[in-house]
Amino acid sequence: MSGKGINVAIIGVGLVGSAVIQQLSALPALHIVLLQNSRKTLLSPAAAALSSGSWADALASSSTAALPLPELVTKLQELAKETGRHTAVVDNTSNDDVASFYPSLLGAGFSVVTPNKKALSGSLDLYKQIQAATADAASGPLLYGESTVGAGLPIIGTLKDLIATGDEVEKIEGVLSGTLSYIFNEFSTAKGSDVKFSTVVKVAKENGYTEPHPDADLSGSDVSRKLTILSRLIPSLTSALPKGFLSVPTASLTPEPLRDIASGEEYVARLPEFDAHFDEMRAEALKEGKVLRYVGVIDVLKGEVKASLERYPVTHPFATSLTGSDNIISFTTKRYERPLLVQGAGAGAAVTAMGVTADLIRVAERRG
Amino acid sequence: MSGKGINVAIIGVGLVGSAVIQQLSALPALHIVLLQNSRKTLLSPAAAALSSGSWADALASSSTAALPLPELVTKLQELAKETGRHTAVVDNTSNDDVASFYPSLLGAGFSVVTPNKKALSGSLDLYKQIQAATADAASGPLLYGESTVGAGLPIIGTLKDLIATGDEVEKIEGVLSGTLSYIFNEFSTAKGSDVKFSTVVKVAKENGYTEPHPDADLSGSDVSRKLTILSRLIPSLTSALPKGFLSVPTASLTPEPLRDIASGEEYVARLPEFDAHFDEMRAEALKEGKVLRYVGVIDVLKGEVKASLERYPVTHPFATSLTGSDNIISFTTKRYERPLLVQGAGAGAAVTAMGVTADLIRVAERRG
Numbered sequence: 001m002s003g004k005g006i007n008v009a010i011i012g013v014g015l016v017g018s019a020v021i022q023q024l025s026a027l028p029a030l031h032i033v034l035l036q037n038s039r040k041t042l043l044s045p046a047a048a049a050l051s052s053g054s055w056a057d058a059l060a061s062s063s064t065a066a067l068p069l070p071e072l073v074t075k076l077q078e079l080a081k082e083t084g085r086h087t088a089v090v091d092n093t094s095n096d097d098v099a100s101f102y103p104s105l106l107g108a109g110f111s112v113v114t115p116n117k118k119a120l121s122g123s124l125d126l127y128k129q130i131q132a133a134t135a136d137a138a139s140g141p142l143l144y145g146e147s148t149v150g151a152g153l154p155i156i157g158t159l160k161d162l163i164a165t166g167d168e169v170e171k172i173e174g175v176l177s178g179t180l181s182y183i184f185n186e187f188s189t190a191k192g193s194d195v196k197f198s199t200v201v202k203v204a205k206e207n208g209y210t211e212p213h214p215d216a217d218l219s220g221s222d223v224s225r226k227l228t229i230l231s232r233l234i235p236s237l238t239s240a241l242p243k244g245f246l247s248v249p250t251a252s253l254t255p256e257p258l259r260d261i262a263s264g265e266e267y268v269a270r271l272p273e274f275d276a277h278f279d280e281m282r283a284e285a286l287k288e289g290k291v292l293r294y295v296g297v298i299d300v301l302k303g304e305v306k307a308s309l310e311r312y313p314v315t316h317p318f319a320t321s322l323t324g325s326d327n328i329i330s331f332t333t334k335r336y337e338r339p340l341l342v343q344g345a346g347a348g349a350a351v352t353a354m355g356v357t358a359d360l361i362r363v364a365e366r367r368g
Numbered sequence: 369m370s371g372k373g374i375n376v377a378i379i380g381v382g383l384v385g386s387a388v389i390q391q392l393s394a395l396p397a398l399h400i401v402l403l404q405n406s407r408k409t410l411l412s413p414a415a416a417a418l419s420s421g422s423w424a425d426a427l428a429s430s431s432t433a434a435l436p437l438p439e440l441v442t443k444l445q446e447l448a449k450e451t452g453r454h455t456a457v458v459d460n461t462s463n464d465d466v467a468s469f470y471p472s473l474l475g476a477g478f479s480v481v482t483p484n485k486k487a488l489s490g491s492l493d494l495y496k497q498i499q500a501a502t503a504d505a506a507s508g509p510l511l512y513g514e515s516t517v518g519a520g521l522p523i524i525g526t527l528k529d530l531i532a533t534g535d536e537v538e539k540i541e542g543v544l545s546g547t548l549s550y551i552f553n554e555f556s557t558a559k560g561s562d563v564k565f566s567t568v569v570k571v572a573k574e575n576g577y578t579e580p581h582p583d584a585d586l587s588g589s590d591v592s593r594k595l596t597i598l599s600r601l602i603p604s605l606t607s608a609l610p611k612g613f614l615s616v617p618t619a620s621l622t623p624e625p626l627r628d629i630a631s632g633e634e635y636v637a638r639l640p641e642f643d644a645h646f647d648e649m650r651a652e653a654l655k656e657g658k659v660l661r662y663v664g665v666i667d668v669l670k671g672e673v674k675a676s677l678e679r680y681p682v683t684h685p686f687a688t689s690l691t692g693s694d695n696i697i698s699f700t701t702k703r704y705e706r707p708l709l710v711q712g713a714g715a716g717a718a719v720t721a722m723g724v725t726a727d728l729i730r731v732a733e734r735r736g
Contacts, residue, residue, distance in 0.1 A: 026534050152703075194623075350535075
């Protein structure tokens with residue numbers, strides 16, 4: 001980390017953003033110069049406010065309305081000039097406008113660190129603009145998004161290292177959704193389980209493990225976004241490269257007749273109608289000595305990327321080692337014939353913030 | 369990676385060194401300026417020789433005898449001046465003289481990248497000299513040693529990220545020796561096994577999975593070296609910080625009467641005398657529904673570091689997920705209450721070289 005350090009602007013100060021602020025308060029080389037939510041902007045927050053948590057009140061009572069993004073750029077450029085420091089912008093939102101503004105942020109010379117999947121899993125056009133804006137790896141702006149897949153788990157960094165050192169990735173396979181991990185770890189066990197699928201989903205929703213509308217998880221779109229992000233890092237996958245997450249073949253777990261239901265409550269209430277279907281799949285798997293897991297698969301040799309419900313032998317790490325709402329990912333490569341596995345919590349504010357903070361440290365190491 | 373890139377000097381060109389050279393030949397920003405083994409030095413090897421592998425002949429027929437380390441420093445300083453580039457020295461040896469020369473290399477302004485455990489697990493005095501020489505993280509020389517534990521697996525980087533972002537490490541536990549992983553994965557299985565301990569060791573030796581003298585593995589010293597390296601990264605462990613790997617309580621698997629046998633062959637021939645002892649330990653574990661695994665443990669809460677033979681439930685990932693000669697490591701932290709797990713090949717030239725090459729890329733990103 002440099003003597004100068006870097007300026008950090010944080011857009012989005014919800015659970016993850018708050019945890020990032022808390023982690024950064026112990027790292028003096030990472031200077032928080034701006035906080036912004038959808039309503040307000042707080043410029044140059046006091047160090048004491050950042051470490052005590054009173055920044056939240058200061059932001060709420062700030063007299064500055066949330067800066068439109070082009071004005072934010074101007075302001076950050078002024079602060080960069082005053083301090084002589086490089087600037088990193090952290091996007092903790094899930095806002096499309098912020099995501100599509102990355103090329104402008106990078107174009108202004110700012111690095112971008114993000115746990116938000118939108119930009120990196122969106123249109124190929126946006127992705128190519130981001131690539132072009134970060135092409136000067138020697139001294140240009142940087143983009144890091146470790147937390148977009150598996151939160152703080154070393155997944156994107158590991159994949160980048162494998163590729164940069166010349167390994168050939170053959171297959172990536174993983175349980176990439178904490179919600180779907182929990183649901184199938186409960187529903188389909190090696191010993192056999194007779195709990196109903198709808199009951200597991202209902203309990204998950206009640207405990208806040210699903211989005212308010214469970215279809216947001218059960219549709220698999222979170223997994224196809226993560227697959228898109230990982231796929232785009234694999235140069236040999238060009239032919240199968242997703243045009244965006246919508247082009248990844250994705251098996252939705254939501255029964256056809258429930259796909260247009262707008263209310264999460266009604267959705268959960270009607271799910272029992274389809275329990276027999278899930279029971280049958282589970283029984284068929286168990287007959288083969290297997291369990292059901294909802295996984296993302298990138299099969300480089302076959303040129304295939306998909307999110308789907310698959311069967312794994314009860315002796316497979318996805319069946320034996322995985323618990324709770326953990327993520328697990330397996331990299332099979334030319335060098336790692338027996339896969340390299342990474343497992344652990346793939347969601348949660350503190351571990352997501354850890355990925356963001358570690359990325360910011362890397363920006364400071366390279367541009368501070 | 370910078371436009372300038374960095375100069376790389378490689379000391380030790382055996383299996384790992386050769387694999388590093390092969391990986392670097394695809395990375396033009398990493399300029400190999402010197403190769404050295406115990407006999408010869410080759411200056412400014414031709415790029416064509418590096419990618420084709422003919423560097424080995426060129427080194428063997430070089431007219432320059434291996435440079436003494438102080439002369440190597442002078443030579444590398446000349447080359448740094450000529451090229452205007454930062455220099456990284458890679459130590460692929462297991463040589464004590466090279467290890468104790470790290471402070472001088474760092475003092476000359478060179479970064480050091482090493483898969484060699486000697487310096488980082490040796491005396492606390494040497495370690496403190498290395499720390500002092502790398503204290504200027506903003507622009508001073510860097511030291512990376514990802515491959516010293518688990519080869520290319522993301523272990524040291526992950527631990528550093530956890531700590532740098534303010535997580536509190538509570539416990540690290542792992543099967544850190546590929547040889548001892550293989551031996552106990554064969555000897556002690558969830559289903560029960562009746563193979564003799566001496567037979568497993570004999571087969572392992574015949575297949576080259578052990579050192580020529582198996583005591584080098586069975587003594588546990590490789591594990592205590594790795595534990596020392598990891599422990600020294602944990603600031604809150606100060607009271608239990610190993611003075612060096614010899615101060616780590618380490619259970620040797622070599623039966624007392626065999627500890628002074630100089631010949632690996634005689635050692636293996638006499639090992640069957642002690643099979644009953646190992647059979648008994650295995651049976652006792654299985655009676656409790658457990659398997660035996662030789663692990664390294666850093667229990668931060670208890671302030672304890674040890675290498676020992678422990679029992680794990682047959683449902684534990686160390687029993688169910690681990691296969692072959694893989695390493696597995698588990699980090700339990702304040703944020704990761706269910707542990708963060710990393711598993712995969714922890715030895716082998718290509719994966720060890722991967723850790724070295726990825727470390728060199730980081731040096732180039734920061735100093736290139």
